[in-house]
Amino acid sequence: MKAPILIFGARGQVGRELMALAAARKIAAVGLSRSEASIADNYTVRSAIDTQRPAVVVNAAGYTAVDRAERDAEAATAANVTGPAILAAACADAGVPLIHLSSAYVFDGLKKTAYVETDRVNPLGVHGRTKAEGEAKIREATKRHVILRSSWIYGVYGRNFLRTTLRLAGERDELKMVADQFGCPTASVDLAEAILVVVRKLADKPNTSGTFHFAGNGRTTWLGFAEEIVRRQVLFTGRTPKVTAISTAEYPSAAKRPANCELDSSKFATAFGYRARPWQERVAETVAQLSARARIAEAKSEAKSSDTTPVEEKPAELKESDGKPPDSKTAETAS
Ligand SMILES: NC(=O)c1ccc[n+]([C@@H]2O[C@H](COP(=O)([O-])OP(=O)(O)OC[C@H]3O[C@@H](n4cnc5c(N)ncnc54)[C@H](OP(=O)(O)O)[C@@H]3O)[C@@H](O)[C@H]2O)c1
Numbered sequence: 001m002k003a004p005i006l007i008f009g010a011r012g013q014v015g016r017e018l019m020a021l022a023a024a025r026k027i028a029a030v031g032l033s034r035s036e037a038s039i040a041d042n043y044t045v046r047s048a049i050d051t052q053r054p055a056v057v058v059n060a061a062g063y064t065a066v067d068r069a070e071r072d073a074e075a076a077t078a079a080n081v082t083g084p085a086i087l088a089a090a091c092a093d094a095g096v097p098l099i100h101l102s103s104a105y106v107f108d109g110l111k112k113t114a115y116v117e118t119d120r121v122n123p124l125g126v127h128g129r130t131k132a133e134g135e136a137k138i139r140e141a142t143k144r145h146v147i148l149r150s151s152w153i154y155g156v157y158g159r160n161f162l163r164t165t166l167r168l169a170g171e172r173d174e175l176k177m178v179a180d181q182f183g184c185p186t187a188s189v190d191l192a193e194a195i196l197v198v199v200r201k202l203a204d205k206p207n208t209s210g211t212f213h214f215a216g217n218g219r220t221t222w223l224g225f226a227e228e229i230v231r232r233q234v235l236f237t238g239r240t241p242k243v244t245a246i247s248t249a250e251y252p253s254a255a256k257r258p259a260n261c262e263l264d265s266s267k268f269a270t271a272f273g274y275r276a277r278p279w280q281e282r283v284a285e286t287v288a289q290l291s292a293r294a295r296i297a298e299a300k301s302e303a304k305s306s307d308t309t310p311v312e313e314k315p316a317e318l319k320e321s322d323g324k325p326p327d328s329k330t331a332e333t334a335s
Pocket residue numbers: 008009010011012013014015033034037038039040059060061062063064078079083101102103104131149150151152153154158159319320321322
């Protein structure tokens with residue numbers, strides 16, 4: 001049997017998307033959730049790699065609660081620094097390449113144009129700092145790494161800005177959204193595809209390595225992102241809430257977020273021959289998928305006369321993908 005891709009953090013939004021895409025493509029993949037394998041546990045990580053003998057390891061695990069990280073630096077460090085260091089050392093010893101996900105939050109957001117890979121990192125908070133340190137640990141431990149920095153990830157799985165906005169659009173008549181932070185909404189399905197493209201390249205050219213930006217195609221603000229989501233959901237729900245602009249200053253949160261998270265993905269496109277689709281197209285598809293899923297769940301629940309929910313909703317807080325929801329009392333529990 002061909003060696004599988006071994007995915008840590010397989011129950012996160014990117015991990016689930018990647019597992020689903022690998023299954024659809026009939027690519028062998030083994031996914032481990034946090035409860036099955038914590039990346040911060042050296043013994044567990046090494047046992048998993050010894051057992052699976054993977055062709056490549058993907059680290060889709062991470063501490064993504066940006067605001068909570070400010071008061072729980074220890075947990076953020078365990079997942080974003082210690083975990084990647086352990087994975088990288090274990091991969092180096094096993095002679096296996098590592099694909100790792102990082103974030104635009106390693107930058108301070110002061111640049112006026114899109115960030116390229118050679119720009120200096122200067123994180124504003126604990127989350128960005130731990131992501132930057134995790135990258136550095138990987139570079140130190142193994143040459144055979146591909147670090148993909150992304151931003152504003154959303155999709156049909158897990159908690160993310162698109163799903164939060166859809167829920168709020170169903171509940172409220174006005175959504176207030178931050179209009180002075182810029183980024184590239186990245187569909188988890190585009191990122192999962194990009195990871196598989198890297199996996200293929202590593203099979204052909206095992207020496208492929210480096211840091212690359214991979215984000216959705218196009219730039220907008222949280223306001224623009226929300227407007228697009230709301231525009232697309234009207235078709236399915238008939239609801240037309242107003243989307244109003246607010247500034248970052250009007251929505252204080254524990255962590256300072258970079259005003260500019262735009263990533264230039266051209267280096268990735270040149271190296272791997274793949275670019276994300278325009279972000280608006282992916283938003284349309286994702287809203288349609290979630291609406292179809294909700295309708296099916298509704299029909300099933302009517303049939304069963306029970307109130308089962310179609311998708312898991314973990315009672316977590318806003319993550320790095322989450323923008324500013326309207327007039328919430330606390331950013332961390334708003335979604
Ligand atoms: N979301 C974004 O907008 C965004 C943007 C740029 C980069 N990224 C990066 O992309 C990666 C995936 O993000 P995502 O959006 O898929 O995040 P996610 O939905 O929060 O998933 C992360 C997963 O990692 C797991 N995890 C946390 N600590 C772990 C540990 N010590 N060992 C093993 N698993 C652990 C989490 O488990 P629990 O749920 O049990 O905690 C969760 O299942 C992360 O590295 C993130 O920093 C995300």
